Amino acid sequence: MGIAIMTSGGDCAGMNPGIKRFVEYSIEKGLKPYLICDGLEGLIDNRIQPATHADVAGIITKGGSVLRSSRSARFFEPEYRQQAYDNLKAHGIDMLVVLGGDGSFRALDVFYREFGIAFCGIPATIDNDIFGTDYCLGVDTALNVIRQATDQIRDTASSSRRAFVIETMGRDCGYLALVSALTSGAEICLIPELPYDLDSLKKRFQAEIADGRTYMIAIVSEGVDFAPQLTRWLEEEVGMEARLTVLGHTQxxxxxxxxxxxxxxxxxxxAIDALVTGSNDGVVFYKNCQMATRSISEVVSGRSEISPVYLEEGRKLTR
Incomplete structure (x- = not known):
């Protein structure tokens, strides 16, 4: 029985360890593993190859995806989905494991309903914004990249008596920024989920500066779209020389x-166990220290939310 793996959407650390485990466990289960390169585009263009242990030797330490990834407008056209299906059938592939996010899972759900190719999704996005799971692949590595950068910036901030604004990724979800702020001792944190009050922040910082504060760290989610403005505000309104660092794709x-x-x-x-036992359109989730699968319809029906405990603490950094 043929089973294939692909990475779709944005890449993240953790994909390569997942690919390695996929090949090794598939062989252990008596399945024939295949690798799909370049995501949905590779599925359409038949960039599909059988996999052996040699293909995944040594990749566990590498970030990103050795299979590469892509987003595909063509996959939303019926003729190209038919082409993708024909490619899979030619290889004898009946099951797919997909490392990606909501968009990838929705695309494969349509594919399953049209052609019956079973799939199981694995949440893999540094945004940590997939409904139903507390954790997505890549999040911990991204948080540690931010932690290291923030710790290093704090060293120079304290030495130069400056404020530093650090912009993190996260699109519409402030998880990376909030957790980074709470675990690095930041003085400001701005995320899409929480309103902020600049007047209140100004009063707080002026009082702290009068009491001896010489530097500060602000962490801002890109979804707020306010990092450059906050940098200027710190100089013009608070009176502290400020610098902006955009971490970008280092995360x-x-x-x-x-x-x-x-x-x-x-x-x-x-994911492999679920497919072998008859799950056709599931997504693996991690909730309350437990792992299982749930249907794609459940996953795409809700909206991911940050822990209320984290939000309550983060609110103190917005005013």
């Missing part, structure tokens, strides 16, 4: 942390 890369390697191992194992 996607880097060798996966132990947690991301372990979660990849667990996610892929559950």
């Amino acid at each position: 996607r890369g880097g060798s996966p942390t132990v947690l991301d390697r372990l979660r990849a191992f667990e996610f892929v194992t559950i």
Whole structure:
């Protein structure tokens, strides 16, 4: 029985450990594993190859995806989905494991309903914004990239008596920014989920400066779209020289942390077991320290939310 794996959407650390586990566990289960390169585009263009242990040797330490990834407008056209299906049938592939996010899962759900190719999704996005799971692959590595950068910036901030604004990724979800702020001792945190009050912040900082504060760290989610403005505000309104650092795509890369390697191992194992036992359109989730699968309809019907405990603490950094 043929089973294939692909990475879709934005890349993240943890994908390569997942690919390695997929090949090794598929062979262990008596399945024939295949690798799909370049995501949905590769599915359409038949960039599909059988996999052996040699294909995944040594990739566990690497960030990103050795299979590469893509987003595909063509996949939303019926003729190209038919082409993708024909490619899979030619290889004898009946099951797919997909590392990606909501968009990838929705695309494969349509594919399953049209052609019956069973799939299991594994949440893999540094935004940590997939409904129903507390954790997505890549999050811990991204948080550690931010932590290291923030710790280093704090060193120079304290030495130069400056304020530093650090912009994190996260699109519409402030998880990376909020968790980074709470774990690095930032003085400001702005995220889409929480309103902020500049007047209140100004009064607080002026009082703290009068009491001896010489520097500060602000962490801002890109979804707020306010990092440059906040940098100017700190100089013009608070009176502290300020600098902006945009971490950008550094957060996607880097060798996966132990947690991301372990979660990849667990996610892929559950995904393959689910497919072998008859699950056709599920997504693996991690909730309250437990792992299982739920239907794609459940996953796409809700909206991911940050822990209320984190939000309550984060609110103190917005005013």
